[in-house]
Amino acid sequence: MAEPAGLYIHIPFCARKCSYCDFYSVADLSLKNAFSKALAQEMRFYAGLAVPIDTLYIGGGTPSVLDPGEIECILTQARRCFNILPDAELTLEANPGSISAGSLSDYRRSGINRINIGIQSFQDRVLGFLGRIHSAEDGGESIRRARRAGFSNIGLDLIYGIPGQTDASWLSDLETAVSFGPEHLSCYMLSYEKGTPLELRLRQGRFKAMPEERVAGLYLKTTQWLAQNGYMQYEVSNFARPGPDGAGYQSRHNRKYWSFAPYLGLGPSAHSFLEPVRFWNPRSVQSYVDRLNAGRLAIEDKEMLTPRQQMMETILLGLRTTAGIRVDRFNEKFKLNFPDVFGTVLPELEEAGLLRMEKNRCFLTRHGMLLLDSIIDRMVRAGTEKI
């Protein structure tokens, strides 16, 4: 059987745009019905894809702005068009401001078996700064409701590195999150994405960003504190509780992105990767709908990854994970010898305590993960000289 693929569905709507967000979504819901029809059509176009699907992730945007009936239609159409395996992980992203007890029960009944809630913070000051539509109380209530609705696999997203945030206030957010016993936690550093209202306010000098060394300190505290409290780090920003198998409650879907596995992305702005081709849809609901209504695929552009690009991606994605790069697979795929290719950089990085080579894998230490971009840059430069 072919390697199972992931299916990602991008819901391009949010009740309101958060000030830091550069994901593609619009707060105008007038195209909601047109989008749903176009999505059903897009699935029909890809029906018969020769690979089974073992993870489906409905993200966005805010999927929970869709009625449970609309989510159910999406799932029904996905099951009709694709070979979704019986034990597939089916995740829905939800925001505390847009889920009710009833809708959560309906999502669960329609087959969603994992829910990822965008909590971001349990402090109203921070939520206000980020422009979130919900309160700290709403956040806690949404987790309780998800449990009551029967979700036994819940992920929470949190953000740190907020101006004015103290170590104590961040640790209190982590403690509150863990007190709900989520199976999965994603802890993201606040980043100032170009063109977002928050980045504009920063440039205007209306507040000061947290200094980098303080953010780094919070990152190290996060990994340490979560490890002490039963959450295993498996990627720069992702932590999971142990579970029935070795991978515990890691997000099976997100692991596909980091392991270079195939995935199909549907909806505006969604990206797909079916080796060696990457392709993506337009960042516009209107042009997505127009293209599908005109009877053609919505693809905006595509690129064929060269061996050099594939090597770069293998390094870039592999080093994000605590498992790191599998050396035997790398050697086999690129017909190279890993230690020879990176011989000029590995000893130095190991000596600096940033990277380790162990048995069959090459991975970054916690301190190395803080310098991820510059380490990747050095490795890619060394690697591309040899390919």
Ligand code: SF4
């Ligand atoms: S809810 Fe999520 S996707 Fe929507 S604007 Fe906020 S951060 Fe972005």
